[in-house]
Amino acid sequence: MTTDGGNGAGSIAIRDTLSGKRSSPSGQGSDTVSIYLCGVTVYDDAHIGHARTIITFDVLRRHLEYRGIRATMVQNFTDVDDKIIARARDEGVQASELGERYIKRYHEEFERLNVLRADSYPRATEHIQDIIGFITNLIEKGAAYVAKNGVYFAVSEFAQYGKLSGKKTDQLRSGARIEIDEAKRDPLDFALWKFDAGDPSWDSPWGAGRPGWHIECSAMSTKYLGDCIDVHGGGRDLIFPHHENEIAQSETRTGRMFARIWMHVGMVTIGGEKMSKSLGNIRSVGRALEDWGPNVIRLFCLSGHYSKPVDYSDENLRESLARWRQIEACHYELMHATRGAGGGGGGGPGDAGAAGRLADAVVRFDAALDDDLNTHLAVSALMDVVSDANALAAGGALDPGWAADAGAELSRMSRTLGLRVPDMDPAEAAAVDSEVEARNGLRRQGRYEEADAARDRLRELHVELFDRRDKTVWVKREKIGADAKN
RNA sequence: GGUAAGGUGGCAGAACGGUCAUGCGUGGGCCUGCAAAGCCUAUACAAGGGGGUUCGACUCCCUCUCUUACCUCCA
Numbered sequence: 001m002t003t004d005g006g007n008g009a010g011s012i013a014i015r016d017t018l019s020g021k022r023s024s025p026s027g028q029g030s031d032t033v034s035i036y037l038c039g040v041t042v043y044d045d046a047h048i049g050h051a052r053t054i055i056t057f058d059v060l061r062r063h064l065e066y067r068g069i070r071a072t073m074v075q076n077f078t079d080v081d082d083k084i085i086a087r088a089r090d091e092g093v094q095a096s097e098l099g100e101r102y103i104k105r106y107h108e109e110f111e112r113l114n115v116l117r118a119d120s121y122p123r124a125t126e127h128i129q130d131i132i133g134f135i136t137n138l139i140e141k142g143a144a145y146v147a148k149n150g151v152y153f154a155v156s157e158f159a160q161y162g163k164l165s166g167k168k169t170d171q172l173r174s175g176a177r178i179e180i181d182e183a184k185r186d187p188l189d190f191a192l193w194k195f196d197a198g199d200p201s202w203d204s205p206w207g208a209g210r211p212g213w214h215i216e217c218s219a220m221s222t223k224y225l226g227d228c229i230d231v232h233g234g235g236r237d238l239i240f241p242h243h244e245n246e247i248a249q250s251e252t253r254t255g256r257m258f259a260r261i262w263m264h265v266g267m268v269t270i271g272g273e274k275m276s277k278s279l280g281n282i283r284s285v286g287r288a289l290e291d292w293g294p295n296v297i298r299l300f301c302l303s304g305h306y307s308k309p310v311d312y313s314d315e316n317l318r319e320s321l322a323r324w325r326q327i328e329a330c331h332y333e334l335m336h337a338t339r340g341a342g343g344g345g346g347g348g349p350g351d352a353g354a355a356g357r358l359a360d361a362v363v364r365f366d367a368a369l370d371d372d373l374n375t376h377l378a379v380s381a382l383m384d385v386v387s388d389a390n391a392l393a394a395g396g397a398l399d400p401g402w403a404a405d406a407g408a409e410l411s412r413m414s415r416t417l418g419l420r421v422p423d424m425d426p427a428e429a430a431a432v433d434s435e436v437e438a439r440n441g442l443r444r445q446g447r448y449e450e451a452d453a454a455r456d457r458l459r460e461l462h463v464e465l466f467d468r469r470d471k472t473v474w475v476k477r478e479k480i481g482a483d484a485k486n
Numbered sequence: 487g488g489u490a491a492g493g494u495g496g497c498a499g500a501a502c503g504g505u506c507a508u509g510c511g512u513g514g515g516c517c518u519g520c521a522a523a524g525c526c527u528a529u530a531c532a533a534g535g536g537g538g539u540u541c542g543a544c545u546c547c548c549u550c551u552c553u554u555a556c557c558u559c560c561a
Contacts, residue, residue, distance in 0.1 A: 017490095040561070053561040083559070165556075166489050172557070174488085213559085235561030239490085242560090266491085267555065274555065303509095304499065308492075309554070316498065319510050329523070368500095376500060380508050387525090394517075394525035448519055455521085466523050475523085 012067060012370045014060070014231065015307070017239065017262040018164050022372060025064065025231050025261055032070045034225040035061065036259075038217060038234035038242065039121070041078040042102035043087045045284040046109060048312055049275050052301040053235050053265040055418065056373070058115045059302065060231070060263075062416045063369045074224045075118040076217060077103055079125050080200055080210050088199075095200045096125065109285045113294045114418045120224060124216035127223065128202045131211045134219040134253065135192045135204075143252045144192055146206050147183040151193040155186055158248040164262060165240035190214065190245055214245035218258075222250065232259035236266055236307075237274075266309045268301075275312070283312055291481045295328075295419050296320045302375035302417060321480065323383065324419075330386040331410060331421045332475040333393050337403035354392060354402050361385045362409050365416075375417070382413045396470065422478050432463055436472050439465075 013022035025033045037057050040050050054075075061071045079099035088095040103121075111117075124131070135151055138144035143157040155161050161169055172188055191212035193204060201208045221229055227250070234243070243262065250258040267274045270281040288297050299320040304310045361384045368377035389406055392398045414421070439454035455465055462477040 038561075041559085047561085049561050051561085081559085162489095167557070168488085171488050233561095236491085237556070237560055240556060241558090265561070267561080269554080272554070274560090276560070278560095308499095311498085313498090315510080319498065322510065325523085333524090374500080377508090380500075383508070390524055391526085443519070446519075452520080464522070467518055467521085468524090469517065473523090 012064065012069075013372055014261050014263055015372050016260070017264050023261060025060075026069050027230065027260065031068060032072065033064055033230045035071055035073045035231045035233075036217070036221040036225055036229050037073065037075040037118070037232075038238055039075040039077055040102075040106065041081050041083065042099045042106070043081065043084040044102065045286055046102075046106055047268075047275060047285060048283045048288055048297070048301075049235065049268040051110075051113060051285050051288070051297060052268050052306075052310065053233075054110060054115055055113065055298055055301045056265045056306045056375075057233065057263075058418055059369070059375060059416065060373055061116060062418060063366075063373070066366075066412075066416055067370075072225065073116075073118040074120050074122065074221065076220055077106075077121055077123045078213065078216065079103070079123045081213065085199065099123075099125075105286075109289065112289055113285070113297060114420050116418075122220040122224065124211060124220075125200070127216065127220050128211065130219040130223050131193075131215050132202075132204050134215060134222070134249070137253050138192065138249065141252060145185065147185075148195075149183045150191045150195050150209065150212070151206050152184055152189040153192055153245070153249060153252075155188040155190070155248065158252050160251070161188070161248050162244065164244045164247055167240065167244075190241065192249075214242055215249060217242075218246050218249040218253075221246075227254045227256050227258070229259045231261045231263055233263035233265065236264040239264055263306075265306050266304075269309050269311045271313070272311060274309075292317055292321065293478055293480045295324045295478060296480065298418055299323055299379065302379060304376055306373055306375065317482070321482065323379070324478070326386050326390075327382070327410075327414065327419065328421055328478060329475045330389050331407070331414075333389055333398070333473060334403045334407035334410065336471075336473050337393065337398045338400055338407055354388060354399075355405070357388055358385060358402070358406055358409060361388075362413070365413050369416070378413070378417065382410070382417070385410055385413070393468075393473075422476055424476050432458065432461075432474055432476075436465065436474055440472055443467075 012024055012026070014025055015022050025035075035057065037054070039054075040046055057073070061073055064071045077099070080095065084095050084098060088098045091098065135144060138153065139146070139151070141157075142154075144151055144153050155169065162172070169188060173186075192215045193206060193209050193211055195207045195209040197208040201210055221232065232243070247258050269275065270283070273279060273281065275281050275283065292300070296317060300312075300317055301310070303316065303320060310316070361381045364384075365378050365381035368374040368381060385406055389398065389403070389410075392402070435454060435458060439451045442448075442451040442454065458465060458474070462479055464475045464477055466473045466475070
């Protein structure tokens with residue numbers, strides 16, 4: 001039973017980690033949404049786990065915009081951090097130079113993944129004054145204190161600490177894992193500012209140093225999106241302590257709810273285990289792009305519900321590849337049919353049903369995304385259109401009008417998922433057409449060796465041919481590394 | 487130990503209190519000069535164990551068990 005009226009935009013619901021309930025990102029009647037996504041720490045290459053989180057939010061954003069809601073998206077780069085400093089020292093470069101390198105690479109890779117640019121990508125190092133201001137507020141409120149080695153947030157001052165992750169402070173204190181630090185009043189207190197006059201360091205009212213990890217997100221999200229964000233998210237592993245700490249800082253400062261919806265994306269696993277540096281099972285985005293290309297990676301990342309883990313296995317990737325091949329071929333199938341290449345019996349009795357099935361699939365696609373961004377079901381709905389088109393084509397009943405409609409819908413659904421069929425300019429298409437024509441002439445004359453040679457030539461251009469009863473359909477394939485290896 | 491999310495056919499993975507998607511895989515057929523892709527068709531004892539609620543549960547409740555994640559940096 002839907003609680004709201006269900007008119008387009010208002011019907012989108014996302015499950016909030018904190019309350020466990022679904023609610024609309026756009027609130028009541030608003031047509032804009034603010035989204036803050038915790039991005040990457042720039043000391044190494046991005047991996048598939050990063051990709052999954054970012055692609056999930058990318059689809060959320062695309063779907064919101066399709067529903068007429070303008071999303072303002074802010075995604076940070078953490079460019080000051082102990083690991084960056086250590087890595088820079090090892091390589092003998094400046095921390096800023098290292099960060100710059102990985103930020104550049106990030107943009108290149110995620111552009112290839114067809115991820116829309118965020119409205120801004122704030123960096124911690126460019127917001128030191130905002131961070132200092134934020135910390136000053138917290139000290140004024142009595143929620144932060146200056147110690148020997150830094151400025152700390154006093155967890156005891158925030159009564160609701162633990163509400164996001166479902167943890168109780170005394171349980172956390174009794175856990176043996178917490179680092180004992182004499183300087184802290186409470187082992188749960190976390191650093192807002194670390195004193196260290198080393199390489200990357202900035203002056204502050206309390207002493208030279210650098211910000212702690214969590215404060216940058218509170219400061220920057222507030223600066224760009226205000227005190228209360230509509231959707232705040234990241235990977236599940238950020239729930240504690242990162243997001244918990246952000247809530248503590250921000251809500252202490254404003255006395256208001258920090259984020260209306262917390263959205264957390266499940267981990268990418270390798271053989272059932274979380275991908276992590278310590279296990280040495282990291283798969284980089286760069287490598288994945290080489291092996292599988294952007295569309296397969298996206299389909300893989302969207303193959304299950306975002307909140308659940310997904311296993312980066314060869315089998316799963318192959319399945320995504322098979323799906324992609326079908327979608328790709330279908331785009332061409334519909335394009336050819338639309339160009340009126342006499343498909344035979346248009347307007348048969350089955351066509352009326354086809355229009356209904358198409359409309360139904362589109363409704364299911366959008367409804368799936370409305371319902372807590374169920375990309376798995378959305379992909380299924382898209383695949384229903386693909387197989388319907390294939391069935392009609394195989395039966396010689398692909399009516400050009402239907403093909404045009406289906407092609408438009410398929411493109412639109414693909415766009416929402418961020419899938420992109422390789423571009424082909426008309427001149428190239430015409431060239432392929434005439435090659436195919438020539439080959440069919442050879443086939444009619446029984447000159448099969450020459451015809452096969454023509455087919456091979458086209459294959460080198462990644463054009464694949466399907467000879468049907470009455471015509472030859474061709475598809476321009478995306479080059480995929482893993483294909484070549486097998 | 488605490489917290490959270492899960493255990494669905496050979497694999498992946500949904501929905502739903504009553505008819506158990508879909509994809510991959512597998513068998514057969516069609517189409518093709520051959521091929522590829524696709525189509526048609528068939529295929530599966532499917533729900534970790536045990537209780538309970540119900541006319542009826544995979545779906546709700548309890549319990550046990552297993553898995554994973556988080557409790558330390560992590561998307």
